[in-house]
Each structure stands twice: as structure tokens, then as C-alpha cells.
Amino acid sequence: MAWNDERVELLKKLWAEGLSASQIASRMGGVTRNAVIGKVHRLGLSGRATPAKPQRGCRHHEGDVEDARLLGEEPPMKPIIPEPEFAAPVVLEGGDLATVATLKGNMCKWPIGDPTSDDFHFCGQPTPAGKSYCPYHAHLAFQPSAQRRPERRPEPARLAPSEAHRRRAAG
DNA sequence: CCCTGATTCGC
DNA sequence: GCGAATCAGG
Numbered sequence: 001m002a003w004n005d006e007r008v009e010l011l012k013k014l015w016a017e018g019l020s021a022s023q024i025a026s027r028m029g030g031v032t033r034n035a036v037i038g039k040v041h042r043l044g045l046s047g048r049a050t051p052a053k054p055q056r057g058c059r060h061h062e063g064d065v066e067d068a069r070l071l072g073e074e075p076p077m078k079p080i081i082p083e084p085e086f087a088a089p090v091v092l093e094g095g096d097l098a099t100v101a102t103l104k105g106n107m108c109k110w111p112i113g114d115p116t117s118d119d120f121h122f123c124g125q126p127t128p129a130g131k132s133y134c135p136y137h138a139h140l141a142f143q144p145s146a147q148r149r150p151e152r153r154p155e156p157a158r159l160a161p162s163e164a165h166r167r168r169a170a171g
Numbered sequence: 172c173c174c175t176g177a178t179t180c181g182c
Numbered sequence: 183g184c185g186a187a188t189c190a191g192g
Contacts, residue, residue, distance in 0.1 A: 039183090
């Protein structure tokens with residue numbers, strides 16, 4: 001599979017779109033994520049919006065004093081909100097949503113909604129053991145590229161056990 | 172475990 | 183130039 005000008009254009013397009021190397025490789029087909037990344041590097045597109053790391057090259061730093069300043073001249077970006085559409089809001093017994101004020105140590109801290117909005121709250125579901133997120137969000141946080149299944153979204157968990165279970169069990 | 176990109180290295 | 187293997191971080 002050769003890199004035609006057409007493919008290169010598509011690659012640059014998708015990369016600019018913000019798709020991950022794996023996503024691009026999947027879309028285009030015939031190439032792996034390694035191939036995409038390799039090509040991206042050779043094209044000089046590697047420097048994307050990747051705030052996840054301070055600077056690349058943590059492995060070797062040989063007189064890169066001036067090199068670092070070139071990479072670190074990016075304006076502060078607003079907090080990235082991780083797919084709030086799949087989050088199942090927790091309704092407290094008082095009827096209030098889980099907010100920073102009501103967040104306990106054992107409550108899921110998955111953000112829901114815009115941090116600047118008034119309805120911003122957290123998942124709030126009970127966490128396994130001192131974890132920051134509930135099993136669902138903990139797993140989701142590490143698999144953003146996984147097949148999103150809105151239908152498999154867990155039903156809204158309510159802390160009020162009174163009406164939590166009223167559905168007929170088949171067995 | 173899964174994922175992400177970065178770099179190395181043989182072809 | 184290409185991309186698998188490897189590396190480093192989440």
C-alpha cells in the first residue's frame with residue numbers, strides 16, 4: 001500500500017481533524033497505526049495538540065534547551081470534557097446532582113456537563129475502593145477509541161434504594 | 172488489560 | 183521512504 005498524494009492528503013486531513021493514529025489507520029485501511037504515525041512524522045505533522053505530555057524526548061535530552069521553548073509556546077487550552085453524553089447522572093436522595101460539594105472520597109469524579117455551566121456535576125457512582133472513578137468510567141477513560149455504545153450505557157444510578165428496583169425479574 | 176504517540180532500526 | 187518493533191506515558 002503506497003502513499004499516494006491522495007492518501008497523504010487524507011492522512012493530513014484526518015490528522016488535523018484530531019483523529020488518533022489508530023483511527024486514521026482504521027479509516028484508511030491497509031495500514032497500521034504504526035504506519036500512520038511513521039508517515040505523520042516524516043511529513044512533519046507530529047506536533048499536534050497533545051497537551052498530554054510536556055515535551056517529547058523525555059528519553060534523551062541532549063542540549064535541547066532552546067528546542068523546548070519552541071514547543072512550549074502553545075496557548076492555554078480549555079479543559080477537555082470527556083464524552084459527557086454517555087455519563088449516567090447520579091441523583092442524590094435530596095434530589096441534588098453530585099457536585100464538587102457533595103463529592104465524597106468514594107464517589108466517581110467523572111465530570112458531566114460543562115465545568116463553566118451551572119448544571120455541571122459528577123457521575124457520583126460509588127467507586128470500588130478508593131478509586132477516582134466508577135468501574136464504568138474508569139474503563140471508559142482508558143478506551144476513548146473503543147466502540148462507543150450509547151445503548152449499553154448503564155441506567156442512571158440512584159442512591160435512593162427505595163425505588164431503585166421495581167422492575168419485574170424474569171426469573 | 173486497553174489505549175496514545177515517539178523513536179529506532181532493518182528493509 | 184516505509185513500517186514493525188520497541189519505547190514511554192496514561
